[in-house]
Amino acid sequence: MVSFRWAFNEAQAHFEEVLRIFPDQPDAHFSLGVIFARKAKFDEALAHYTQAAEIRPDAATHYNLGNVLMKVDRADEAIAHFAEAVRLDPQMAEAQNNWAYALASQGRLHEAADHFAAALRIKPNLVEARLNVARIREQLGEAR
Template sequence: MEQIKQQIDEIKEELEETPQNAALLNELGIGYHMLGEYDKAVQAYQKSLSQNSQDVRTHFNLANTFFELQQIDAAVNHYLDALDIQPDYVPALNNLADIYELAEEPDRARELFEYITKIRPDEAMGYFNLGNHHLRHNNTVEAGRCYKKAIELNPDFYEAYNNIGYMLKHLAQYEKAISYFEQCLTIEPSYQPAKKDLQECRQALQQS
C-alpha cells in the first residue's frame, strides 16, 4: 500500500512538468484504483481520455472503475468504447460478457465468450471461460467439451482438470473424477478445491 502511495506521489511530480500527459494520467488512475479511491481514479482516467480519446487501455481501466462504483451503464459504455477502437480486445470482451451474465442476459454473454474463442482459437483461457459459462447454466456437455479443448491447448491448465472432476463428482462418477483431481494436483499440488473434492470422492467410493 505504501509503495503504491509513493508511486502516486512520483507520478504527480512528473505531472507537474507535463500535466497533459495521457499515459501518466492513466497510471495515476491505476494507482488510485488500487488504493480503492475510485472517484479519484475516474477523474484521472477522464483527464487522460480528454488528451487521448483513442487509448483502449484507459477506456478499459475506466470501465473497471465504474464497475467497482456499481455504475454499470457507464462501465458498459467504456467497454464498448474500447471495443470500437479495438474489436478484438479480449479483456473488454470478457468483462462485458461477465456484466451481461450478471444482468441475466446469458445469450449475449455466451455470444461474446464464443466470439473470443473464434478470434483467439489457440488460447486456452477463452475455452475455459466459455466452459465456465456453460457450467453456470448447467450445460455440462458443452462445459466438458470446452474444458477438454482448454487442456488440449494447454496441458498444464490445472483449473480445467479440476472443473471436469467437479462435474464428474456431481454425476457420482467418482473414479473418473478422482483421475481428473489427481491430474490437477500433479500440476498444482496446493490447489485446495481439488484437494477437498478428491477427499470427498474417495470417501464416497469407500461408502458405496
C-alpha cells in the same frame, strides 16, 4: 458495492464501444463475458465468450466458457470447454479441477478422480482439488 456496480457499467460501456468500432476484437468480447458473468447475465456472458473463442481460441476463454456453462446446468458442454482449455494449456490446474467437478456432477466419479489427481500434480496446493478428491473418495467408498 455501488462503486463496483458503477465500475462494471463503465467498463461494459467502454467494451461495447470498442466492439462497435472493432466487432471482432477478442479481448473486448472476453471482457464483456467477464462482466456479464459477474452480473449473473449468463446468456450474454456465453455469447461474448463464444465470440472470443471463435476469434481467438485460448485456454482462459474456454475455461470461462466452461464455468458459465456449469452455472446454467450444461455440464456436457462445459466438459468439452474444460477439455479444450487443458489441451491449450496443459498446466492449467483450475481447468483440470473444474473439468473433474463437471464430470462428478454427472456421476462419472472415476473420471473425475483422474482429473482431480491431474490438477494436484500440476498444483499440489490447490485446496479446491484436495477437497474434491476427498469427496470423490468418500463417494467411491460408499458406492462399493
